Amino acid sequence: MKRSSYLALLVVAFAIGRPLEAEAAPKVALTPIDGDNKDQDVREAVSEALEGNDLVVIPRKDVNKAVNKIEDLSELTEADAKKIASSLNADAIIHGRLEKGDDGKKLKFVLFVGGKKTKGFSVTFSNAKSPKFKRLLHDKMVAKISSAKAAAAEDDEEPVAKKKKKGGDDEAVAKKKKKGGDDDEEVAPAKKKKGGDEEVVAKKKKKGGDDDEEVAPAKKKKGGEEAVAKKKKGGDDDEEVAPAKKKKGGEEAVAKKKKGGDDDEEVAPAKKKKGGDDEAVAKKKKKGGDDDEEVVAKKKKGDDDDEGGGDDEEATPARSKKVAAGGDDDEGTSVRGGFNNGGTPMDRKRTANRAALRLDAGGSFAKRSLAFTSNLPADQRPKAFNPSPVPGLRLDLEVYPLALSNPFGAAAGLGLAVQYDKTVGFNVGSSAEAIRLPVNQQHLGVAAKYRLLLGKTPTSPAINFGFGFGKRTFIVQNRGALMNPNSLDLPDTDYQFFAPQLGFRVPLAKMVALTAGGEGMLVTNAGPIQRADSYGRAKIVGISGAAGLDIILTSRVGMRLQGEFTRIGFTFVGNGGDLANNRDNDPTDRDVGGAADQSFGGSATLGVIY
Helix, strand or coil, X not given: CHHHHHHHHHHHHHHHHHHHHHCCCCXXXXXXXXXXXXXXXXXXXXXXXXXXXXXXXXXXXXXXXXXXCCCCHHHCCHHHHHHHHHHHCCCEXXXXXXXXXXXXXXXXXXEEECCXXXXXXXXXXXXXXXXXXXXXXXXXXXXXXXXXXXXXXXXXXXXXXXXXXXXXXXXXXXXXXXXXXXXXXEECCEEECXXXXXXXXXXXXXXXXXXXXXXXXXXXXXXXXXXXXXXXXXXXXXXXXXXXXXXXXXXXXXXXXXXXXXXXXXXXXXXXXXXXXXXXXXXEEECCCCCEEEEECCCCCCCCCCCCCCCCCCCCCCCCCCCCCCCCCCCCEXXXXXXXXXXXXXXXXXXXXXXXXXXXEEEEEEEEEEEEEECCCCCCCCCCECCCCEEEEEEEEEECHHHCCCCCCHHHHEEEEEEEEEECCCEEEECCEEEEEEEEEEEEEEEEEEEEECCCCCCCCEEEEEEEEEEEEEEECCHHHCCCHHXXXXXXXXEEEEEEEEEEEEECCCCEEXXXXXXEEEEEECHHHHCCCCCCCEEEEEEEEEEEEEEECCCCEEEEEEEEEEEEEEEECCCCCHHHHCCCCCCCCCCEEEEEEXXXXXEEEEEEEC
């Protein structure tokens, strides 16, 4: 009894241990990633993402030791992968290559599972350490390795083909036996008949059951081919294949539909017609799943009839729906950042020239000069004002609200722009008095804009139309501190104007664009300079322009470098003010005819793009 009990316990332990062993997590080896930095930060992030209950990542030092024997890791072959896997006892070898993508960084993975190369995938990301990136990468890698192992297991159960040569004819007999069951499948020989015609007769019989499956001969006829219908009787699923015929000038492939299961698969006819026109219409829908794929190709005139008659139908673009990480998409998984956030589809993403929002901040400098035209001697005419350049702070904001949902729509170009600049530490003084007075010099502009893109690519040029309102202020503060107010012969200005605008953005390369623009200044008020005790009424015309470079550093960060020029011209009219007509104490003639207020400057800003 004791021996029997021991044997029973051993059997139970063996039965329990087998499933546990079968469910052991695959061991994976992550090789160094091409294009990674010397600290291998991306490789470390990928390793952290893969580690879990369903994957075991082999330590990096062990992998490095194994791959040192490979001459060129970037051209990893199946033979190399088998050597690495054998030395590390690994189930899968993962090799990656890091590249720069349109929306950030792209990782391309090559997988070797069981020593065989399987279809890889790519991942686009902006931050390799983000939890979202790690979670999606982990799920995708587990799915790929699992599907590759399952495919390898199916390959191991494929029939063993036997080939027998008899009398010059070839005969192939395949036999498959289902493990653990009573069913044998046998395929009878494929025979070659006289005259070049071929006939294939296959017979499948399920022992102990009622179902027989027979495939009638496939015959080659003059002018075409015919495949005869196949039907399985007595089961839940019916599979029916209608004849495939080759006609004059074209081919037709007929639909196949599997009924009674969870998956419906339907393939509409594929035709080749005279003149080389092709039609392929394929539709696949997986019931109960999350992913649908649909491809609709072009349908041309005459496709409804065998002889080329029928209705005309417009070509419908092929559509493809990509799946997320962990799905069945073998072409690539994208963990999107930058302009494609918020669920924006891949083909509708916001690039730098279609950004919905951009906020720039940085430094600036300005050098203002004010000169007058006068017929007075040098000691009586107003002195020109020409100080050194002064630093400032710059803030620029552009918002295109409708580009958030559809950056390619016509209304996506409607936006609002705001610019503010203020000098810092600007002081002026008079040679007659030893005192320096602070100056409030600033500029504010607000404009409604429309951005017109001349193309649909990230390097498409853009034209900006706008109309806004602006203010430019130059006011010397604390003039009351002067013992003689006239010792500082410098008028204050406070311009208010409307401004029609025109601008351009022309990409020179994918990450660099030339910007240029200008505005007219319809001045409505010039401030204190127009008072009667100053220079009086005047005709005022102003223009402003800027040009520079827009440098896209990353998908969300850009830099702007630009130079600027502003000129406001005065022509004094009427009787004029005291400083225009009475500088020589003779108000009967005009002393000052006009003035030119000019400013040169520039800015360097760093911006956030969305």
